[in-house]
Amino acid sequence: MNKFVPFRVILFLLVIGSLFLGSCRREKGVSSWGMDVLLPIFSANLSINNIVPSDVKTTNADKSVKLVYNTNLYHLNLSDYVLRIPDTTFSNPFSVGSVGLANKQLHYYYSLGRMATASANSQLLFITFFNGTYQVIPPIANINSQPSSVDAGAFFTRAWIRNGIMQINGDNDLPVDLDSVTFQFKNNDQYNNIIGTLTIPHIPAHSHFVDTMPLAGKVVEGKLVAQLLNMKTPGSKGNPVLIDTSKGLQVTMVLYNVTCDSAIAVFPSQSVIDTGQLVTYNYVSGGAKVDFVKIKSGDIRVEVYSSLPDSIHFNYKMPSAKSPFGVTVDMGATAPPAPRGGFSRISRTVDLAGYTIDFTGPNRNMHNTFYDTIRVGIDSTGRRDTLRASDSLYLFYTLENIVPEYATGYLGDTILNLNFPNISFSTFNKFNAKVFDPEKLALNFQVKNGIGLDAQLKVNQLNASNSSGGSSVNLTAPCIGNWTNIPRATDKPLTPGESLTNVNEQNSNVKAILNSKPNQLSFDAQLKINPRGNALHFKDFVYYNSNMDVNLQTEIPLSLIAEDLVIKDTFDFKLNAGGQFSKVKAATFYINIENSFPLQGVVSLNLMDDYGRVVKKILVNETVDASMLNSKCQTQKASVKQLKVNFDANEIELMQSARKAVLEASVSTSGQTSCQGQYLKIYDWYTIKANISARFNYENEL
Amino acid sequence: MKKFSVLAILLLSGIHLNVKGQIVRDTIKVLEKSTRGSGCIIPEEPHILTTDLIYKTYCFDNFFYSNKPNALILNTSLHSGSNYIPVQLMHQLYKGGSVDESLRLKSLNSGSNSHLRIGGIAQGQLSFIFNFFKNKRPLRYRLYKMSALSSQITVENNTLLDASLQPDIASLYLLGNGFFADKTAQLGPSSLQYLQFNSIGFNQSFHVIKYGVDPELLSIKSLFSLNVGFNINQLNTYQRIDLHSGSLYTAPLGQYLDLNYNVSSQSFHENSKMGLGLNLGIGKSWNHFNASIDVHNLGFWNLSKVQTLSADTSFQYQGIVLQTWGQNPSLPKDSLSTLLGLHSSTSSQKVWAPGKLKFQANFRSVWVFNITYWYTLKALPLVELRYAKWENSVFGKGASHFRFMFNPCIGYGGFGTYHLGFSSGLQYKRAALLLNISDLQSLALKNQSSFSAGIKLAYSF
CATH class of the missing domain: 2.60.120 (Jelly Rolls)
Structure with a gap:
C-alpha cells in the first residue's frame, strides 16, 4: 500500500469534517418557506330572527315578521309610590315611678x-x-x-x-x-x-x-x-x-x-318599667292601610338611655314581627349605671330581613299598627345607691333601611299627574331611508300593571317632535282625553294586568308622526290609583319587583316599501391575533353571499383604526341583488354574489392596524323586476348567507 | 411539534458514532493473563468469539490494541434518517434561509406516497472497563471452565425520536393545505414517539472453555462467550402521539375544513422514573468465523402518572360564525381542548425501553456483517457489511507506536435507506480516537435521506 494514501484519507476526512461542521452553522437564523394555506375566515347564515333582536320581533301567522319597539313613557315601582317605609324613630320616655325596698x-x-x-x-x-x-x-x-x-x-x-x-x-x-x-x-x-x-x-x-x-x-x-x-x-x-x-x-x-319616692339604700332586684304599647306607622300618602309586610332588608335598632345610678336590664319585644322560623323580635341588654348627672346608653339591632310584620295590632282589627313591649329592671348590687322615682329611661326604636318584599292591605287611592316633556324616542331613527313606508303602522299605549291594585290612565297629550327642527305633531286618537281601565295584577303567581289601547292608521294620524321623523316625545297623562277606593277590602298587594309601566308600543310590520334604507353596523376587528398575520405575504379573500331577502343592497365594508380613519376599503359599493320573487311576491330563488379581493403584503400590513370593521348597506325594495310598487313582506325564513375564506401565502418558519 | 421538528433536524444533521468492531488479536493477551494460572496450554491465536457487548467493553471496536486490563471510553453517536426526506432538505431547514419550493416538492415526491419514517437516536456514553474477577478462580465443571473476561460500568444519556407519518402530513407542513384544495389529506395512521432517558449499566463477560483429554484435543477449546448484565434506566421524558386515523378535507376555496381524527397521546414529565433493562449475549467461533447475538436493554418503565389525551371526533370548521347581527365576531369561548374534543386522563402505563437485538458475524476478523433491530421503534432492521483492516506500517518503523485504521462499510435500513460510509481510527500508545461517518452518500448526493456519525475516545491503563 502506498504510504501516502492514509494522508490522503486524513485530508479527505478533514475536508468532509469541515464541510459537515460548516453546514451545521445556521447562517440566516431561521429557515422559512411559503405555504399555501386555505382557511375559512367567517361564515354567517342570518335570518330575520338573527338580525333583529328577539324582544322586538313577532312572527305573524303567515310567517311574516313584525317589529315591535317599546318606548317607556312612565315607570312606577314599589318605592316610587306604593310602599315606601322611611327610616322612622319612635321614642318613649319612662320614669321609674317608685323604687322598692x-x-x-x-x-x-x-x-x-x-x-x-x-x-x-x-x-x-x-x-x-x-x-x-x-x-x-x-x-x-x-x-x-x-x-x-x-x-x-x-x-x-x-x-x-x-x-x-x-x-x-x-x-x-x-x-x-x-x-x-x-x-x-x-x-x-x-x-x-x-x-x-x-x-x-x-x-x-x-x-x-x-x-x-x-x-x-x-x-x-x-x-x-x-x-x-x-x-x-x-x-x-x-x-x-x-x-x-x-x-x-x-x-x-x-x-x-x-x-319609696327616693331612697338611699341597697336595693333589691326589681322591675322598674313593664309596659306595652301600640305603634302606628304611616307609610304613604293616599291613605294606605297596610296589614302585612314581608321585609326584604332592613333592621330595627333599639337604644336605651338611662339616668339610673344602677345597671339596668332592658328587654324589647315585638310580637308582631316574626322570622321565617316563627321567632319574634326579642332583644335584651344590660346598660351600665349612669354617670352622676348624666345618662348611660346601650343599643341593639336586629336584622329584619325575611321577617313578616303584622300591622293589624294585637286583636287583628287595626292597620299600620304594631304592638311592642318594653321591660326594664335593676339588679341588686349590694351597693348603697340613691334611687329616685324621678329617675328616667328613654327608649328609641328605629325601623331603618326597610325595604319591603311583599305587602298586603289597602294601598291607598290617589291621582298621579304624569308630565314628561322630553322623552327620547329612537324607534324611527333605526330606519334611515329615503323612503320607508311600512304597511299598517301602529302606535299603541300599553300599560303593564304588576301591582295588585286597580288603576286608570288618561292620556291628555302625546306630542312627537324632532329636536333638530322638524315638525311637531300631536297624536290624535280616540283614547286621548279618556280614561282607560288598567286591570290589577293577580297574585300567586304574580300575573301582571295589561291594557292595550290600539292606535293605528285608521283611527289616528300615526303616519304623520312617522313622516315627521321624531326623536323625542312629550307625554302628559294622569294615572288614578284605586279609583274605586278600597273596594276589595284590603286585598291590594305589591311585590318588591312590582312595576307599572306605561309604554308606547310602535308596531312596524315588515311589509314595506323602502328606498335606500341604510343599515350600518360596526364590529371589532383585530387581524393580527398572535402575530401570525405578519407572516402572511399575500392573501386572496373569497366572499360569497346568497341573499333570499327581496331587498337589493349596495354594500361597503371599510376597516378603520382606533382613530376612526379608514385603513382599508374591502368592499366599495358592491351590489348584492335582491332575490327572485314568485307571483305571490315571495322569494323563489336567492341571488348569489361572489367576490374576490386580493391583498399584497403592504395591504395586509395596513389591515393589521385596523381595529373596527364598518359594514354599511343601502337596501331597497325597488330592485325587483316583479311586484313593483307593492309592499314586500319579510318572512322569517328569508336568509342571507355569507361566507368569507382566504388563501394565504404564509411564510412558515422553523 | 416544533420541539420534535427541531430534534429531528438535529438528529438528521448531527454526528453519528456508531462503530462496531470485531474480534481483535489483542484479546488473547488478556486471555493469556487470565488462563495461565490454570497451567493449560494457550494457543497463539484462539478464535474467541465474544458478543457485541464484549466488543464494546473489551476490544474497542477493533482498533484499540492494548494489553492493559482497564480502560475508559468516551463515546458519542447519532444515528438518524428518514426513508425519503432528503438530507438536503433537512440541511436547508437547519441551515436557515428560504427553502425552495422545488426542493420541497422533489422531497415529497421522492417518497412515492409511502409512509414517512423519520427518527434518530443520539447517545452519549462513558464506560469504565476493568476485571472485577481478576484474581478469582474460574468456575470449573468437569472439563469445562468459565472465566471472567471483563467487567464494565457504563453511564449513558439517550435521546430518541421515532416517527412514522402519513406522507400527507409532511405535505401539509411543507406546502400547506392549499395543496389539498377540494381534496382530502390523510393524516392517519401516524405515530410519533420521543424519549429521553439516562442509564447506568453493569455488565460482565465470561468465557467458557473446554479442556480436551484426547491427545488430539490436548488444547483448550473455546466453546462460547457470554455476557450478562443489566441497566438501571432513568426516564426523564416520554411523549407519544398515535393518530390512529384522521383526515382533513379542504373545500375548494377554503370555505370550510372537515377534520376528523382518532388520536391519543401519552406524556410523562415527572421528575424521573426508574426502570430496569437486561442485557444478554452469547457468541461462538468456528475457526475463522465468529458469530454472536445480543439483546440489549430488554426492559420497561412502569409509569404511574402518564397524562393521556385522547379524541375521536370530527367537526367542520367554518371560521368565525356570526350567530346574530351586531355580535362582535370572536373565536369560540371554549378552550382549545374542548373545541378539539380532547379528553384528558391520568393512567398507569408500561413503556418499553428502546432496546435492540443485534446479530453479528465476522470472517477472519476482517469482514464483519451485522444486523441491528430496534424492536420498539419504527426503524427498519439495520444491515451492515464492514471491512476492518488495521495498518501500523503506514507510519514507518520509526513510528511503531502509531496505528491507523480505515474501514469502509455499506448498509441498508435503520431510519434511512442504504448508506455508504467508513470508520477511521488513530491510536498512539494507549490512547485512541475513532471517527465514523456512515452516510457518505448523503454528503455527496444531497438527495439521500440519512446521516449517522460519531466520535469515540479511548484510553487504557
Whole structure:
C-alpha cells in the first residue's frame, strides 16, 4: 500500500469534517418557506330572527315578521309610590315611678329586769327581788322604758316612703297580761322625727301579738329609736307565778312592701318599667292601610338611655314581627349605671330581613299598627345607691333601611299627574331611508300593571317632535282625553294586568308622526290609583319587583316599501391575533353571499383604526341583488354574489392596524323586476348567507 | 411539534458514532493473563468469539490494541434518517434561509406516497472497563471452565425520536393545505414517539472453555462467550402521539375544513422514573468465523402518572360564525381542548425501553456483517457489511507506536435507506480516537435521506 494514501484519507476526512461542521452553522437564523394555506375566515347564515333582536320581533301567522319597539313613557315601582317605609324613630320616655325596698326585720326585747330598772316603777322593782320564786303579782301601771336604738342602717340609710307598713309582732313571755302597750318609733337623727306610735290594747300572758303601723309619707332613717312609752298589767290576779327577770316582751318590727319616692339604700332586684304599647306607622300618602309586610332588608335598632345610678336590664319585644322560623323580635341588654348627672346608653339591632310584620295590632282589627313591649329592671348590687322615682329611661326604636318584599292591605287611592316633556324616542331613527313606508303602522299605549291594585290612565297629550327642527305633531286618537281601565295584577303567581289601547292608521294620524321623523316625545297623562277606593277590602298587594309601566308600543310590520334604507353596523376587528398575520405575504379573500331577502343592497365594508380613519376599503359599493320573487311576491330563488379581493403584503400590513370593521348597506325594495310598487313582506325564513375564506401565502418558519 | 421538528433536524444533521468492531488479536493477551494460572496450554491465536457487548467493553471496536486490563471510553453517536426526506432538505431547514419550493416538492415526491419514517437516536456514553474477577478462580465443571473476561460500568444519556407519518402530513407542513384544495389529506395512521432517558449499566463477560483429554484435543477449546448484565434506566421524558386515523378535507376555496381524527397521546414529565433493562449475549467461533447475538436493554418503565389525551371526533370548521347581527365576531369561548374534543386522563402505563437485538458475524476478523433491530421503534432492521483492516506500517518503523485504521462499510435500513460510509481510527500508545461517518452518500448526493456519525475516545491503563 502506498504510504501516502492514509494522508490522503486524513485530508479527505478533514475536508468532509469541515464541510459537515460548516453546514451545521445556521447562517440566516431561521429557515422559512411559503405555504399555501386555505382557511375559512367567517361564515354567517342570518335570518330575520338573527338580525333583529328577539324582544322586538313577532312572527305573524303567515310567517311574516313584525317589529315591535317599546318606548317607556312612565315607570312606577314599589318605592316610587306604593310602599315606601322611611327610616322612622319612635321614642318613649319612662320614669321609674317608685323604687322598692326589701322587706326588713328589726328585733327588740324588753325583759322584766330592763322594764323594772328603766321605768323606775317601785312595784316592779320590788318584784324583781323575788326572782326565782313564786309570788302573787299585783296590778302595776305606768310601766315604760328608756329609748333604745334600732339599727336598720344595713338596709337603707334614708327612705322617702311612698307606700309600706311596719308590722310589729312579738311574744309576751311574762306570766301576766299586758294592757295598753304603747310603742313609739323615731328617727335617730338631729330632728328625732316621730315615725309612728302604736298602741296594742291587750296582750295576754304567754301569747303572740301582731299589729301594723303605716309608713306612707314618712321619711325613715336607717337608724331608729324605739321606745316603750307605756304599759300596764292587771297582775297575776292573786295567783302566785314564777318571777323570772329574764323574761319579758319580745318585739319584731318588719318593713313590708315599702316603695319609696327616693331612697338611699341597697336595693333589691326589681322591675322598674313593664309596659306595652301600640305603634302606628304611616307609610304613604293616599291613605294606605297596610296589614302585612314581608321585609326584604332592613333592621330595627333599639337604644336605651338611662339616668339610673344602677345597671339596668332592658328587654324589647315585638310580637308582631316574626322570622321565617316563627321567632319574634326579642332583644335584651344590660346598660351600665349612669354617670352622676348624666345618662348611660346601650343599643341593639336586629336584622329584619325575611321577617313578616303584622300591622293589624294585637286583636287583628287595626292597620299600620304594631304592638311592642318594653321591660326594664335593676339588679341588686349590694351597693348603697340613691334611687329616685324621678329617675328616667328613654327608649328609641328605629325601623331603618326597610325595604319591603311583599305587602298586603289597602294601598291607598290617589291621582298621579304624569308630565314628561322630553322623552327620547329612537324607534324611527333605526330606519334611515329615503323612503320607508311600512304597511299598517301602529302606535299603541300599553300599560303593564304588576301591582295588585286597580288603576286608570288618561292620556291628555302625546306630542312627537324632532329636536333638530322638524315638525311637531300631536297624536290624535280616540283614547286621548279618556280614561282607560288598567286591570290589577293577580297574585300567586304574580300575573301582571295589561291594557292595550290600539292606535293605528285608521283611527289616528300615526303616519304623520312617522313622516315627521321624531326623536323625542312629550307625554302628559294622569294615572288614578284605586279609583274605586278600597273596594276589595284590603286585598291590594305589591311585590318588591312590582312595576307599572306605561309604554308606547310602535308596531312596524315588515311589509314595506323602502328606498335606500341604510343599515350600518360596526364590529371589532383585530387581524393580527398572535402575530401570525405578519407572516402572511399575500392573501386572496373569497366572499360569497346568497341573499333570499327581496331587498337589493349596495354594500361597503371599510376597516378603520382606533382613530376612526379608514385603513382599508374591502368592499366599495358592491351590489348584492335582491332575490327572485314568485307571483305571490315571495322569494323563489336567492341571488348569489361572489367576490374576490386580493391583498399584497403592504395591504395586509395596513389591515393589521385596523381595529373596527364598518359594514354599511343601502337596501331597497325597488330592485325587483316583479311586484313593483307593492309592499314586500319579510318572512322569517328569508336568509342571507355569507361566507368569507382566504388563501394565504404564509411564510412558515422553523 | 416544533420541539420534535427541531430534534429531528438535529438528529438528521448531527454526528453519528456508531462503530462496531470485531474480534481483535489483542484479546488473547488478556486471555493469556487470565488462563495461565490454570497451567493449560494457550494457543497463539484462539478464535474467541465474544458478543457485541464484549466488543464494546473489551476490544474497542477493533482498533484499540492494548494489553492493559482497564480502560475508559468516551463515546458519542447519532444515528438518524428518514426513508425519503432528503438530507438536503433537512440541511436547508437547519441551515436557515428560504427553502425552495422545488426542493420541497422533489422531497415529497421522492417518497412515492409511502409512509414517512423519520427518527434518530443520539447517545452519549462513558464506560469504565476493568476485571472485577481478576484474581478469582474460574468456575470449573468437569472439563469445562468459565472465566471472567471483563467487567464494565457504563453511564449513558439517550435521546430518541421515532416517527412514522402519513406522507400527507409532511405535505401539509411543507406546502400547506392549499395543496389539498377540494381534496382530502390523510393524516392517519401516524405515530410519533420521543424519549429521553439516562442509564447506568453493569455488565460482565465470561468465557467458557473446554479442556480436551484426547491427545488430539490436548488444547483448550473455546466453546462460547457470554455476557450478562443489566441497566438501571432513568426516564426523564416520554411523549407519544398515535393518530390512529384522521383526515382533513379542504373545500375548494377554503370555505370550510372537515377534520376528523382518532388520536391519543401519552406524556410523562415527572421528575424521573426508574426502570430496569437486561442485557444478554452469547457468541461462538468456528475457526475463522465468529458469530454472536445480543439483546440489549430488554426492559420497561412502569409509569404511574402518564397524562393521556385522547379524541375521536370530527367537526367542520367554518371560521368565525356570526350567530346574530351586531355580535362582535370572536373565536369560540371554549378552550382549545374542548373545541378539539380532547379528553384528558391520568393512567398507569408500561413503556418499553428502546432496546435492540443485534446479530453479528465476522470472517477472519476482517469482514464483519451485522444486523441491528430496534424492536420498539419504527426503524427498519439495520444491515451492515464492514471491512476492518488495521495498518501500523503506514507510519514507518520509526513510528511503531502509531496505528491507523480505515474501514469502509455499506448498509441498508435503520431510519434511512442504504448508506455508504467508513470508520477511521488513530491510536498512539494507549490512547485512541475513532471517527465514523456512515452516510457518505448523503454528503455527496444531497438527495439521500440519512446521516449517522460519531466520535469515540479511548484510553487504557
